[in-house]
Amino acid sequence: MLGRAPVLAYPGRTMTAPTAPPSQAERPPAPGRPERERLSVVGVIGELLILAGALLALFVLWQLFYTDVQGERAQREVVESLDWVEPDVVDGIQAGGQDGPATIPAELQFTDVDPPAMDYPDFTETFATMMVPRWGEDYIKPVSEGVTRADVLDPLGIGHYPDTALPGEVGNFAISGHRTTYGKPFADVSDLKVGDSLIIQTEDAWFVYSVEEWEIVRPTDVEVIAPDPYAPGEAPTERMITLTTCHPKFSAAERWIVHGSLDYWAPTGNGVPEELLEVPS
Amino acid sequence: MISTRIWNALPGPALVRLLILLIVVAAVVLVLFEYVFPWISEYLALQETTVEET
Numbered sequence: 657m658l659g660r661a662p663v664l665a666y667p668g669r670t671m672t673a674p675t676a677p678p679s680q681a682e683r684p685p686a687p688g689r690p691e692r693e694r695l696s697v698v699g700v701i702g703e704l705l706i707l708a709g710a711l712l713a714l715f716v717l718w719q720l721f722y723t724d725v726q727g728e729r730a731q732r733e734v735v736e737s738l739d740w741v742e743p744d745v746v747d748g749i750q751a752g753g754q755d756g757p758a759t760i761p762a763e764l765q766f767t768d769v770d771p772p773a774m775d776y777p778d779f780t781e782t783f784a785t786m787m788v789p790r791w792g793e794d795y796i797k798p799v800s801e802g803v804t805r806a807d808v809l810d811p812l813g814i815g816h817y818p819d820t821a822l823p824g825e826v827g828n829f830a831i832s833g834h835r836t837t838y839g840k841p842f843a844d845v846s847d848l849k850v851g852d853s854l855i856i857q858t859e860d861a862w863f864v865y866s867v868e869e870w871e872i873v874r875p876t877d878v879e880v881i882a883p884d885p886y887a888p889g890e891a892p893t894e895r896m897i898t899l900t901t902c903h904p905k906f907s908a909a910e911r912w913i914v915h916g917s918l919d920y921w922a923p924t925g926n927g928v929p930e931e932l933l934e935v936p937s
Numbered sequence: 938m939i940s941t942r943i944w945n946a947l948p949g950p951a952l953v954r955l956l957i958l959l960i961v962v963a964a965v966v967l968v969l970f971e972y973v974f975p976w977i978s979e980y981l982a983l984q985e986t987t988v989e990e991t
Contacts, residue, residue, distance in 0.1 A: 695938070703939050714966065718974045719983075803987045806979060817987070832987045842986070878988050901986045908985040 719837055723810070727839025731813040734782055734798040740859040741785055745928060746796060758927035760862065765920035771824035772860045772923070777801040777816070780808055784816075784823055786831075787855040790847055790936045797841045799856065803832045810834075813841045817881050821896075823856045823863045824921045828896040830881035835901040835912065842901040845870075845912050853931035854897055854916050857924065864929045865897040865916040872903055872910050880913045894918075 735746055744757055777783040777800075784799040801816050802808040808815040814833040821827030833841035848867050856863040873880055879888035881898055895918035903912035922929065947954040978984065 699938050711969075714969060715974055715977070718970050719978065722970055805984070806975075809986060810975070815987075834984060834986055837984060873988070875985065875988060876990060878990055880988055900988050902984065906983070908982050911986070911988055913988075 723837045724839060727810070727813065727834075727837070730811055731797055731839050731841070734800075734812060735785060735796055738782065738785065738798070740924065741796075741857065742928070745785075745787070745857075745932075747794070759930040759933065760922045760927045764922045764926050766922065767918070767920050770826075771863070771921045774822060774858060774860060776822070779818075780812065782812065784856050784858045786814055786841075787857070787932055788848075788853070789855075789932060789934055790849070790852045791844050793935060797833070797839075799831060810838045813839055820881055820898075821883065821892075823858055823897075824861060824895060824918060826895055827883040827892045828881055828885055828898050829856070829865075830898040830900070832900045835903070836905050842899060842912075845899065845901050845914060848914055849936070852936055853919075853929075853934070854899075854914075855929055855932055856897070859924070861921050861923055862929050863921045864919045864931050866919050867914055867916045870912065870914045873913055875908065875911055877911070880911075880915075885915055 735741060742757070774783070779802045780800055782798040782800040786797050786799050788795050797813045799814045799816055800808050800812040801818065803815040803817055809832065814831050817830040817832065820830040823829050835842045835845055848870065850867055850869065852867045854865040854867065856865070871880070879885065880900065882888035883892035884890050884894065885896060885898055897916045897918070899912075899914040899916075901912050902908050903910040919931075944954060947957055949957075
């Protein structure tokens with residue numbers, strides 16, 4: 657490895673770069689060589705340092721680029737494998753298209769009734785998709801149960817905090833995702849503005865939330881995912897959504913938090929929410 | 938030097954040696970990317986996104 661640097665083995669004898677034609681005078685044929693050159697301690701340490709540098713550079717390449725490639729592909733495949741997700745939603749709906757999909761009529765938009773009950777998902781089960789028009793018309797990511805990195809956040813993207821509310825329930829539907837690397841589902845979290853739609857779809861229903869506020873907190877501030885994040889410890893009265901991701905980018909020093917509340921939910925099979933077709937300005 | 942010894946230990950002309958080296962390096966990178974680095978990153982708290990009690 658790394659045999660390209662010219663190496664001084666003995667004074668007055670230079671090993672040439674490996675791609676150069678071997679010189680008979682300087683280097684006898686490998687088999688039957690009478691003696692091997694001595695290893696110099698400094699030389700070996702130097703070579704090991706070069707190797708360590710190459711490994712570190714490889715790690716950075718892997719973390720910054722390869723995990724994104726892998727994560728985006730894997731999360732796309734998960735979304736495409738969900739048979740209840742409509743294909744034109746997966747492909748990204750062209751806003752303002754002449755024959756776009758039907759939108760959900762107002763009489764099917766519910767605000768104060770509970771959505772259809774769903775079984776609590778198993779750990780790592782993908783039970784919902786998330787769409788955010790602010791993040792692009794083709795933004796659709798799977799939402800899976802659990803927030804451990806190795807099982808959920810790294811391979812599957814967005815994770816749901818266990819024992820927080822399910823979509824549309826009174827309480828706090830709390831989810832987490834990477835802001836950098838691993839497909840970075842929450843890459844553009846800082847672009848969200850008050851009123852932006854956060855759209856969740858499950859097998860049975862659409863849930864349209866809108867952003868209310870954002871804050872930056874310490875990693876230990878768990879009250880942001882409390883059932884009522886505005887009044888931790890009290891019984892929830894609102895149907896909330898909370899996003900957590902890292903802050904600043906490429907750091908784990910703080911957390912970027914977005915809170916939103918439910919505008920309405922609607923049963924699936926009656927078109928898509930009109931908010932999905934709106935490209936925010 | 939280690940690199941010199943490796944080079945000398947490889948069989949064949951320079952082009953073949955280079956090819957062998959490239960294949961070995963590619964295999965090492967694959968193992969690192971698929972197994973070693975994901976395992977290491979578990980222990981580097983650089984990418985945490987969740988809030989939790991300590």
